[in-house]
Amino acid sequence: MLLIQRHEFWLERKPGGGRANLSGMNLSGFNLANLNLQSAKFSGANLSRCILAGADLSYCDLFCVNLDAADLSNAVLHRADLRGAHLRNANFTGANLKEADLRGGALISGNPANPATMLRADLSFAEMDAAMLQSANMSGADLSNATMVEANLESALLCGANLSGVNLRGAQLEGADLSGANLTGANLADANLTGVNLTGAVISRTNMARAEMNRAILTNVDLGGADLTGANMAETRRALSRSIHDIVRDHVTWVESDGVMGVRAELSKADLSRQDLSGADLSGADLRGAVLVGARLAGSRLVMSDLSEANLEGADLEGAVMDGVNLSNANMTAARLRGATLASVEIKNSDGKPTGRLWPANLAGADLSRADLTNAILSGANLAKTDLTGAKLHNTNLIGANLRDAVIDPAQLTLALRDSES
Template sequence: MVADPLSQILEDHARWLARSPGGRRANFAMQALRGADLSNRDLSQALLAGADLTGARLRGIRLEAADLYGADLSNADLTQACLVGADLRGVTLRGAVLDGTDLRGADLRSNDMLIAVPPSAPAASVQPAPTGQGIVFRQARLGRAMLVGARLSGVVMVECDLTGAVLRGADLRGADLRGSALRNVDLTGADLREADLTAARLGGAQLIGTRLNGARFNGADMVGVELDHCDLTGAALEDARFSRPLDSLALDMRHRIHEHERWIDSGGSRGSRAELDGANLEAADLRGVRLSGATLRGARLAGALLAGADLTLADLSGADLTEASLRGTILRGASMGHCRLSGADLADAQLNPADILEADGHPSGRSWPADLVGADLTRASLWRAHLQYANFTGATLAGADLGQADTTGVRFANARMDGVVGFDRPATTPAARVG
């Protein structure tokens, strides 16, 4: 493809993305783009199925929701590229540079995406089994990625974020996952024999029937991980940190939570409202706990598991929820001003308004929105979260995932939103910095 037609297609696609007259969606399906320099271009939603992008320079390119089915990205430079929600089934990535690549929500399901294309092997030669050996992801983001049955034996994923990824039945034998975030990852039936998960963070991960023979979990965060049905023969778990279940907390703490649940059930006539300001609940397993209306100002909840908990109208102002699991947590009308939520998983969380009830328990017709003024949500996942009318004024959402989130009526005044994905960006104004 010559330069002029390529430039015209890129210009037409830019107009198409901007919904301007004369715009046309880029279609590079089955096209030869070997060595092409498309760095920093926006080809979101472009059609690139079967395209030959061998050795292409794609640094900083945006390929959100692009169709790359069966494309060849061998030896391509995808440093800091954004492929959020892209269709990458059948893609070849052998030798690709994947430093800081954003693959959140990408479809990488059971296929031969990692098979090298043999140069010109003799017909009689035996081809090696597909593996991930030679594929290196450094600080890449693969949250929510679909990797069911993926052949990734020997793959290197150092300090990557795979929060919420689906790796059911994946072959990860000998994989290097040191320092990676695998929180809420589904590894059911996966093969992790001899894998290195040193210092990995696996809070809330599902490891049902996972093969872990000889795997290394030294210094790993295993909060909420159940290993009852796993084969751990020869596995190393030195200095691994496991969760603090509710019944392991201090007696006073358990009593306050119990009394709070009585307070809820009795409509306030029995028990007492929990006041847990400044409480140390780091890495605690609080899944499904009922703390609606509780006060947890300045509480230490880093790495805690709060999936499915009810924190309606709770006061969490200034609390530390760094890398906490809040998947599906009910936070309607919660006060979370200046909370630290960097790296937190808020997928499917309910941050919509809470109904205000009268003293007799009947609806008043009024509601109270969630307050996240000044909160730090850097790289947090808000995928499919219910955010209607929440107040994010002055919040930091850099690199956050807002894919499929309901942002109806949300206030983003003076919010920092550079690198946000899955969000229809409004025009930049002095009150909203959007990258």
């Protein structure tokens, strides 16, 4: 085709060249395999059943094209504009769609009286196994029943996309945004969902077996309809549906009324990184697995709170009252605990009378390496298997503390207050 030859001359900056404009043309069934069509215009063209295997379609204008049942295996569509395209049953196996735009598009008619027609990118039943879709924008696209086995969708935008019945087994979705997506009947077994945003996603009959879900955001997600067999849920996070200040206020009411009024703070796995909670009373709160990296908690009250497996790296807890706290297996690397109190709580019976028994602060298995514990009180605390490498222990009260198998600098230990059995 002369038009294609002129386009190749244009790409090579040879005389007689010109950018190919195939907009609106009917090229159904044409064989365009392995051609260099980079930056060509195909807006509104009919490319159904076209053979484009191995073709270079980078930066192409493919706005609202019809590529139904087209063969695009191993084609390059880097930064191609595929908004509103019809790609039903298309074959993208091994294709490169990095940073491609697959959102919906508005088709404007020549008649001013007719409104624009909004078209949703249709990739239903498409074959996209091993396709490269890093940073592609597929927000709102219909990918129902597509096969995307081991596809790379790192940092891709799939907000509100229809992923019902899609096969994403073994796919790479690290950092992708699937907020509001429909994952009904989807197969995400063995997929990498590290840091993925699943806020408000529909999970029903979804296979997530053995999926890597570390740091995934699961706000307003019901995982009851998912198969999570063998999935790694470490440090999954959920953003807050209400202001943290409102949560703390209701929690204080709950504490002061002995649970009669207010609401206990349920902040398990919540992302509270760098939040300013100085002076807050979160005694008895559920903060299991919460992310509090760099949070400001100076002067706060965390008496009998559950912070097991929480991430408090670099957090400021100076002067915090944390008697009876559960910090087992928590990450407190480089945390500031100067003058903090992590002593035992006296257990009382239902009548409020002392029983003579104590509930010690539990830091078993916690990582306190490089933490500043100057003047902190950890008397009677459980520090078994705690990592105190490089921790500052000047005038730290360790009397009665359990230091069995703890990793501790002997020079720093000499600066602490301790008894002969510690």
